[in-house]
Amino acid sequence: MxxxxxxxxxxxxxxxxxxxxxxxxxxxxxxxxxxxxxxxxxxxxSASEADEPKLAPGELTQTQLIQLEAAVLLFMKQEYELARTALEPFVSINHEEASKLYIKVLQKLRVPGWDLIAQRINRVSTDTLFVPAGSTxxxxxxxxxxxxxxxxxxxxxxxxxxxxxxxxxxxxxxxxxxxxxxxxxxxxxxxxxxxxxxxxxxxxxxxxxxxxxxxxxxx
Incomplete structure (x- = not known):
């Protein structure tokens, strides 16, 4: 459903x-x-108890790795709008850890329909669902x-x-x-x-x- x-x-x-x-x-x-x-x-x-994702270089180039590290830093500094923009290229190539962090950014920003975006990304990147039924x-x-x-x-x-x-x-x-x-x-x-x-x-x-x-x- x-x-x-x-x-x-x-x-x-x-x-x-x-x-x-x-x-x-x-x-x-x-x-x-x-x-x-x-x-x-x-x-x-909007809360998620998932651990903060770790960088997984995978097949990233050195330039992409630097960009991903910068996106993570933006997230840690709570600059969520900038982090969202910085992560979008990695979501488009289905990078798993970047996609997880992107979902957390959408949660932090309370983006309408973030749960549908999470569900779509989830089907590509991981078997874990990211739509919490409850949170404190x-x-x-x-x-x-x-x-x-x-x-x-x-x-x-x-x-x-x-x-x-x-x-x-x-x-x-x-x-x-x-x-x-x-x-x-x-x-x-x-x-x-x-x-x-x-x-x-x-x-x-x-x-x-x-x-x-x-x-x-x-x-």
């Missing part, structure tokens, strides 16, 4: 908003025995959990209840364990994640609908 293109200005239905709020409260109480103190809302996650981010100074609106009924694929519960659980688990970007899914995290009821069904649905999971890509 694939991940659809979403307009960030479209409005999630009030029923979906209520459903997500209730789901977050239920997951917090049932699995963590405490109220959830982080706002959980629908949105398009800081927006306007507030930490929030974003659940991709592709899981919603009003704007998305109407994901089964267990799928939304699993994604919410996954993100709250990150906060509960205090995981870090350098090691987002340590052994304890994976054990608790696998203990979630109907996890297999939820993961299968996410993979079928082009969302990343802890097994294939990073959720």
């Amino acid at each position: 694939g991940v659809q293109r979403y307009n960030i200005h479209e409005k999630i239905s009030s029923a979906d908003e209520l459903f997500l709020s209730q789901t977050a409260a239920e997951v917090s109480e049932c699995h963590f025995r405490s109220p959830n103190l982080i706002t959980v809302r629908w949105g398009i996650p 981010e800081v927006i306007d100074g507030e930490k929030v959990i974003l659940i991709h609106q592709g899981l919603s009924k009003s704007l998305g694929h109407d994901a089964p209840r267990c799928v939304v519960r699993y994604v919410v659980h996954h993100e709250i688990l990150h906060e509960h364990l205090g995981t870090i970007p350098e090691d987002p899914h340590p052994l304890l995290f994976r054990r608790l994640d696998k203990s979630f009821p109907e996890r297999a069904r939820a993961v299968a649905w996410l993979q079928k609908n082009s969302f990343s999971t802890i097994e294939g890509g990073r959720l």
Whole structure:
């Protein structure tokens, strides 16, 4: 089916908003025995827990290698628009690591339809999907959990209840364990994640609908 293109200005239905709020409260109480103190809302996650890509020279010329190193430096300096322009030639030749970094740049810039671009690039460069179903981010100074609106009924694929519960659980688990970007899914995290009821069904649905999971890509 694939991940659809979403307009960030479209409005999630009030029923979906209520459903997500209730789901977050239920997951917090049932699995963590405490109220959830982080706002959980629908949105398009921009965060990715993938490791920063390493340079892989491959068949690049010395000039191309210098250009790629410059693009990586622009990314590290958070000059994302310049990095985007610098990386585009490498995306056009299907350079895997440059393509991964390009996807991260689009996420940082919140480019509309970045998920479709990521899906197209992914088919060429790697078996890993780069469309996160959820993420924990800081927006306007507030930490929030974003659940991709592709899981919603009003704007998305109407994901089964267990799928939304699993994604919410996954993100709250990150906060509960205090995981870090350098090691987002340590052994304890994976054990608790696998203990979630109907996890297999939820993961299968996410993979079928082009969302990343802890097994294939990073959720």
